Amino acid sequence: MEERSKERSSSRKNIYRISGIVLAVLIALLLPVICGFLESGAYYLNVINYIFVYTIASTGLNVMTGYSGQINLGGAAYFSVGAYAVVILCNAGVPTLLSVVLAMLVVAFFGFLTAVPAAKLKYHFLALATTAVGEVVNNLLTVSPGGITNDTHGMFVKALVLFGFKFKSDASLYYLLLIMTALCLLFTWAFLHSRTGRACVATRDSVDAAGSCGIDVRQYKIIATVVSCVMIGFAGFLFAYLNRYISPDTFAAGKSTMFMSMMMLGGSGTLFGPFLGAVLITLIMELLRGIQGSGPYMQLTYGFILLIEMMFMPQGVSGAISDYKYKKDRRRMEAAGGDGKDA
Amino acid sequence: MNDTLKLILQLMIPGLCLGCVYGLNGIGAALLYKGSHTINNAQGAVVGFGALLGYSLQNRGLGLISSTIIATIACFFVGVLLQVGVISQIEKKAPIYVVIATLALSIVITNANYLIVGSYTYDSAVILINVSKYLHIDSVNVDILWSNIVAIAVSFIAMVSVHFFLNKTKFGSAMRAAAMDPFAAESCGISVVKTRAVTWGIMSALGALGGCLTGPLFGVSAGIGIAAGAKGNTGAVLGGYGNMYGAIIGGMIIGIVETIFGYIYSPYQTAFTNALFLIFILLLPHGIMNEKAIEEG
Numbered sequence: 001m002e003e004r005s006k007e008r009s010s011s012r013k014n015i016y017r018i019s020g021i022v023l024a025v026l027i028a029l030l031l032p033v034i035c036g037f038l039e040s041g042a043y044y045l046n047v048i049n050y051i052f053v054y055t056i057a058s059t060g061l062n063v064m065t066g067y068s069g070q071i072n073l074g075g076a077a078y079f080s081v082g083a084y085a086v087v088i089l090c091n092a093g094v095p096t097l098l099s100v101v102l103a104m105l106v107v108a109f110f111g112f113l114t115a116v117p118a119a120k121l122k123y124h125f126l127a128l129a130t131t132a133v134g135e136v137v138n139n140l141l142t143v144s145p146g147g148i149t150n151d152t153h154g155m156f157v158k159a160l161v162l163f164g165f166k167f168k169s170d171a172s173l174y175y176l177l178l179i180m181t182a183l184c185l186l187f188t189w190a191f192l193h194s195r196t197g198r199a200c201v202a203t204r205d206s207v208d209a210a211g212s213c214g215i216d217v218r219q220y221k222i223i224a225t226v227v228s229c230v231m232i233g234f235a236g237f238l239f240a241y242l243n244r245y246i247s248p249d250t251f252a253a254g255k256s257t258m259f260m261s262m263m264m265l266g267g268s269g270t271l272f273g274p275f276l277g278a279v280l281i282t283l284i285m286e287l288l289r290g291i292q293g294s295g296p297y298m299q300l301t302y303g304f305i306l307l308i309e310m311m312f313m314p315q316g317v318s319g320a321i322s323d324y325k326y327k328k329d330r331r332r333m334e335a336a337g338g339d340g341k342d343a
Numbered sequence: 344m345n346d347t348l349k350l351i352l353q354l355m356i357p358g359l360c361l362g363c364v365y366g367l368n369g370i371g372a373a374l375l376y377k378g379s380h381t382i383n384n385a386q387g388a389v390v391g392f393g394a395l396l397g398y399s400l401q402n403r404g405l406g407l408i409s410s411t412i413i414a415t416i417a418c419f420f421v422g423v424l425l426q427v428g429v430i431s432q433i434e435k436k437a438p439i440y441v442v443i444a445t446l447a448l449s450i451v452i453t454n455a456n457y458l459i460v461g462s463y464t465y466d467s468a469v470i471l472i473n474v475s476k477y478l479h480i481d482s483v484n485v486d487i488l489w490s491n492i493v494a495i496a497v498s499f500i501a502m503v504s505v506h507f508f509l510n511k512t513k514f515g516s517a518m519r520a521a522a523m524d525p526f527a528a529e530s531c532g533i534s535v536v537k538t539r540a541v542t543w544g545i546m547s548a549l550g551a552l553g554g555c556l557t558g559p560l561f562g563v564s565a566g567i568g569i570a571a572g573a574k575g576n577t578g579a580v581l582g583g584y585g586n587m588y589g590a591i592i593g594g595m596i597i598g599i600v601e602t603i604f605g606y607i608y609s610p611y612q613t614a615f616t617n618a619l620f621l622i623f624i625l626l627l628p629h630g631i632m633n634e635k636a637i638e639e640g
Binding site: 071073117118120121123124125127128129131132133135136138139140142143257260261264296297299300302303304306307310311314 | 376380381382433436437440444446447451453577584610611613620621624
């Protein structure tokens with residue numbers, strides 16, 4: 001009797017889950033249409049597009065920091081290299097698709113260049129070193145050799161043309177970014193469930209234990225860093241075509257902190273944590289933007305959110321949710337009279 | 344020959360002055376790393392806060408010396424408050440969270456500074472140190488700013504007093520013991536909570552002193568200390584992380600090198616200094632003083 005009711009409830013749960021996923025996909029596909037009916041729908045759509053870009057970037061960061069356990073406070077460097085490389089190549093007349101591939105190779109090489117020496121650093125020293133990398137890159141963008149980045153004036157970006165289709169409207173960009181975000185999350189999931197990804201996670205959990213299992217710790221740290229850099233660089237490319245203007249100021253150290261805080265707020269080391277963090281932080285920032293003279297208040301609130309998050313739930317929102325679930329389950333089990341082992 | 348000597352002297356003194364301020368921040372970074380194996384990204388913000396506090400006290404009519412002392416002491420308590428109220432809570436969970444938490448603190452304090460004073464740069468050359476005059480050395484025909492000399496002298500006094508505090512007083516010994524081995528120190532009756540709080544206090548106080556001293560050189564603004572705080576960490580790594588004396592030397596090297604790079608080609612000043620830091624942390628992680636504190640993995 002009891003078993004049957006349990007079965008029924010679990011099948012009901014499955015139905016809820018499936019219908020929830022179907023609903024989410026439907027909403028995601030119809031969002032531009034819905035936004036078309038709203039008063040300031042274009043603005044909402046634009047904000048959502050930024051959320052997607054930041055999701056990809058912080059997911060990339062998550063591969064390095066959340067899963068492989070290496071802190072990176074220079075994310076903006078890879079972000080900017082990706083953006084600038086694509087735009088410069090495109091301006092030079094290289095076909096878009098080829099220039100994206102070439103730019104990702106550039107980012108990968110740059111990531112490799114920083115990962116090889118950085119793989120031997122730990123924690124704070126890695127934080128300091130990556131901050132320094134970010135500063136160097138930003139300085140080189142501001143005063144570029146030969147002026148290829150147009151220095152402080154920044155560069156205006158033409159609309160993205162892929163396979164003869166011009167991604168000019170927010171709605172078209174929305175679908176592109178939606179697909180790209182989904183692919184990136186899928187890629188991260190696949191990466192984590194591959195041999196390489198598991199080795200990276202093992203490295204995070206314990207360097208010594210992983211090493212004693214025959215995992216070449218240094219090699220996997222480098223792999224995780226390069227994968228993460230390419231993803232961040234890819235987000236940079238999408239950002240360039242979404243923002244349509246890039247300048248060294250858009251890639252200042254604040255961006256690195258932002259990616260870090262998105263990842264941390266959502267929950268580092270979880271698949272959907274970065275997405276959650278990107279949604280929360282972007283929404284909070286946009287809500288505060290409406291207030292008059294809000295610059296310092298915006299930053300202040302942002303700092304406070306990050307601080308409180310570090311103080312009270314360093315595992316992020318996902319961590320807090322799973323913690324809550326765990327406690328609830330425990331309580332229910334205890335109430336049922338079990339010793340918390342079965343059921 | 345005389346021209347070269349003149350140029351070197353002309354660059355050396357401002358460089359040394361900057362270096363002293365970086366060294367002051369570096370001492371804090373080194374003490375903190377030795378004591379609790381964390382770094383402080385909020386140092387720069389505290390430097391800015393101290394500089395602004397000193398400036399506004401002078402605006403209220405206090406003298407130079409008294410306002411600097413008051414700002415320094417106030418920032419000592421700010422540091423203690425930060426450690427007790429925020430950092431000690433996070434330290435318990437995982438030291439790595441402190442890196443991000445101090446980054447958040449830095450954002451909070453810097454923007455609080457902006458909210459209070461706005462984004463102006465106050466020209467405090469006359470107000471803070473009424474010695475915007477030059478010292479002329481006849482034999483080599485060099486002009487040196489008195490503010491630079493005052494800053495170097497005061498920094499040296501501060502460094503020497505920190506040295507004596509750590510080595511000659513009972514609490515200083517307790518601090519060093521707690522840094523060496525917190526558990527053993529605690530079992531000997533030393534309050535590690537207290538020593539860590541005082542470490543943060545000293546760090547913030549030295550930062551504020553540095554801020555007050557650089558005020559007359561660059562003008563006081565809300566973001567004045569950001570670079571100085573970061574360079575403190577850089578200098579500490581250069582000298583061998585965790586070694587106080589190494590941090591002083593490293594800070595001075597950074598200051599002088601930065602000034603010379605600024606003279607050679609100023610647009611790449613940041614890149615050069617950071618590249619130097621990267622070379623050091625990657626190739627020579629034990630620093631000048633060969634301090635084996637850095638963790639490799």
